[in-house]
Amino acid sequence: MTDNRVLIIDDDRLMRNSLVDLVEAAGWSAKSLARATDAERWISQFRPDVILSDVRMPETSGLDLLRSLISAPPVVLISAHGDIPTAVAAMNHGAYSFVEKPFDPKRLLLILSHAAEAHQMQQSNLRLKERLRQLSGVDRILLGQTPQMHRLRDTIAMVAGTNTSVLVKGETGTGKDLVARMIHDLSPRCDAPYIAVNAAQISAAHLPHIAKEASGGSLLLDEVGACPADVQPALLRLIDAGEVLSAETGVPEKVDLRIISATNEDTDAAVRAGTLRADLMFRLDGFSIELSPLRDRRDDIALLAMRFSQEFATMYDSDPPVLRDDELTALIAHEWPGNVRELRNLMDRRAMMARHGMSSIQEALSDGEASSMQPSGQKSGLREAVAAFERQMIGKAIQSHAGRMDDVAHDLGIGRRTLNEKIVKLGLDKDALL
Missing domain, CATH: 3.40.50.2300 (Response regulator)
Known part of the structure; x- marks a missing residue:
C-alpha cells in the first residue's frame, strides 16, 4: 500500500x-x-x-x-x-x-x-522553508557565542530527535517558550500540531480537548509549577498511559503526544510544599534544559543588542544606529531582570526614541525605568506613540494570520507569552479584529 x-x-x-x-x-x-x-x-x-x-x-x-x-x-x-x-x-x-x-x-x-x-x-521542501522561517524568531533568542549558548544549541539538537519529555527552566524573558518550539520544529513531529497552554489556567475537563488537539505533535505546558492540584492526576494518566478520559462519556481515549514543560519556579520547592506531585514532576523532568539569565552571559549582550537594533531599524525604516562605547558599557553594566526580552524591548524603545531626537541607550533605559514607576494616566506622548504603533502592528498581524496566535508571535518575532502580555496591556480585542 x-x-x-x-x-x-x-x-x-x-x-x-x-x-x-x-x-x-x-x-x-x-x-x-x-x-x-x-x-x-x-x-x-x-x-x-x-x-x-x-x-x-x-x-x-x-x-x-x-x-x-x-x-x-x-x-x-x-x-x-x-x-x-x-x-x-x-x-x-x-x-x-x-x-x-x-x-x-x-x-x-x-x-x-x-x-x-x-x-x-x-x-517537503516548502514545509522545511516554513519551519526555517518560523525558527528565525527562535534564532533571535538563541543568538550568542558564549559557552552557555553553544551548549544550549547542542542540547536542543540532541534532545529534539528523541521522544522524551523535556522540562525547560529559566527566568522570565530567557526564551523558554521559543526553546520549546524549536525542540518541536526540529523533531520528527514537526509537521504535527504544536499546542502551547498555560498550565496554571487549565482544568481537568479542558485537558482532554487540549490533548486530542495536540495528538501526534507536542504539548507545551507553560508555568507547569502552578498546575492546579485537580489537573495533576489527569496529566499523570496522560503521560503514563497515553490516554485521557472523554469529557462526554468518561471512556479512555488514546492520544500520542510529546510533553514539553516550562517553568521559572523552583519545582523542587513546589514538590516539598506539596503543591506539585513528586511522581508527576519525575515524569515531566525526563530531560532538563536550564536557560542562563542574560547577566550570566554578558559577552552576548552587544551581539544581541546589535541584532535587535538592526531588526527595529528595518521595522521603523531607519538606519541602524552605531552603539557607542559608553552605550555598550551601560548595556553590560545593567542587571537585566527581564533578560533577553527586556533587552529586545529596550532596543525597540531606543529605535522609537531615535525618531523623536533621543537616541542613547541611557535615555532608553531611563525611560523604561520611569515607565515602570509612573502612575497610570501620566504617560508621555512618546510612550503613547509607542503603544499606538504596537497596537497597530499586533492588530494587523492578528488579522493577516486569521487569529492564529502562534503565527502572529512568530511574525512579530516575540514569544506567545510576550504577545499575550502586550494584548492585555494594550487593551486589544482579538475577536473584534477578526
Missing part, C-alpha cells in the same frame, strides 16, 4: 472507472471526476499528489485545465487523440507527462509514481 492520492478526470465513464480500478489495485487512493470544471474544488479538498486528466473533454479540456492551475500537483495528460503538437503544447504549459491511449498500465503507474514523488519532495 502507498499513501499516494490521484485525482482522475475523464468524461468517459468506462475509462474513468478503469483508471480508478488500476490505481486502487496498486494501493493508491483515487477520486474521479467527469468534468474538469470541478477540479479546483477537489484539489483543495482531496489534496492529490498527482492529477491524471483526459485531454479532450466538453466544457474544459485537459489543456485548459493545465493553463488555469496556478499552484497544483503535477498533471499527467492522457488522450486517444495524442500527436506531437498536442504533446508539445501540454509540456510547454507545465504538464508532467503525456500518455497516449491505449497505454501500458505498468508504464502509466510508473509515471504517476514519479510525479507523486516529485510533488511530495516539493511539499
Whole structure:
C-alpha cells in the first residue's frame, strides 16, 4: 500500500472507472471526476499528489485545465487523440507527462509514481522553508557565542530527535517558550500540531480537548509549577498511559503526544510544599534544559543588542544606529531582570526614541525605568506613540494570520507569552479584529 492520492478526470465513464480500478489495485487512493470544471474544488479538498486528466473533454479540456492551475500537483495528460503538437503544447504549459491511449498500465503507474514523488519532495521542501522561517524568531533568542549558548544549541539538537519529555527552566524573558518550539520544529513531529497552554489556567475537563488537539505533535505546558492540584492526576494518566478520559462519556481515549514543560519556579520547592506531585514532576523532568539569565552571559549582550537594533531599524525604516562605547558599557553594566526580552524591548524603545531626537541607550533605559514607576494616566506622548504603533502592528498581524496566535508571535518575532502580555496591556480585542 502507498499513501499516494490521484485525482482522475475523464468524461468517459468506462475509462474513468478503469483508471480508478488500476490505481486502487496498486494501493493508491483515487477520486474521479467527469468534468474538469470541478477540479479546483477537489484539489483543495482531496489534496492529490498527482492529477491524471483526459485531454479532450466538453466544457474544459485537459489543456485548459493545465493553463488555469496556478499552484497544483503535477498533471499527467492522457488522450486517444495524442500527436506531437498536442504533446508539445501540454509540456510547454507545465504538464508532467503525456500518455497516449491505449497505454501500458505498468508504464502509466510508473509515471504517476514519479510525479507523486516529485510533488511530495516539493511539499517537503516548502514545509522545511516554513519551519526555517518560523525558527528565525527562535534564532533571535538563541543568538550568542558564549559557552552557555553553544551548549544550549547542542542540547536542543540532541534532545529534539528523541521522544522524551523535556522540562525547560529559566527566568522570565530567557526564551523558554521559543526553546520549546524549536525542540518541536526540529523533531520528527514537526509537521504535527504544536499546542502551547498555560498550565496554571487549565482544568481537568479542558485537558482532554487540549490533548486530542495536540495528538501526534507536542504539548507545551507553560508555568507547569502552578498546575492546579485537580489537573495533576489527569496529566499523570496522560503521560503514563497515553490516554485521557472523554469529557462526554468518561471512556479512555488514546492520544500520542510529546510533553514539553516550562517553568521559572523552583519545582523542587513546589514538590516539598506539596503543591506539585513528586511522581508527576519525575515524569515531566525526563530531560532538563536550564536557560542562563542574560547577566550570566554578558559577552552576548552587544551581539544581541546589535541584532535587535538592526531588526527595529528595518521595522521603523531607519538606519541602524552605531552603539557607542559608553552605550555598550551601560548595556553590560545593567542587571537585566527581564533578560533577553527586556533587552529586545529596550532596543525597540531606543529605535522609537531615535525618531523623536533621543537616541542613547541611557535615555532608553531611563525611560523604561520611569515607565515602570509612573502612575497610570501620566504617560508621555512618546510612550503613547509607542503603544499606538504596537497596537497597530499586533492588530494587523492578528488579522493577516486569521487569529492564529502562534503565527502572529512568530511574525512579530516575540514569544506567545510576550504577545499575550502586550494584548492585555494594550487593551486589544482579538475577536473584534477578526
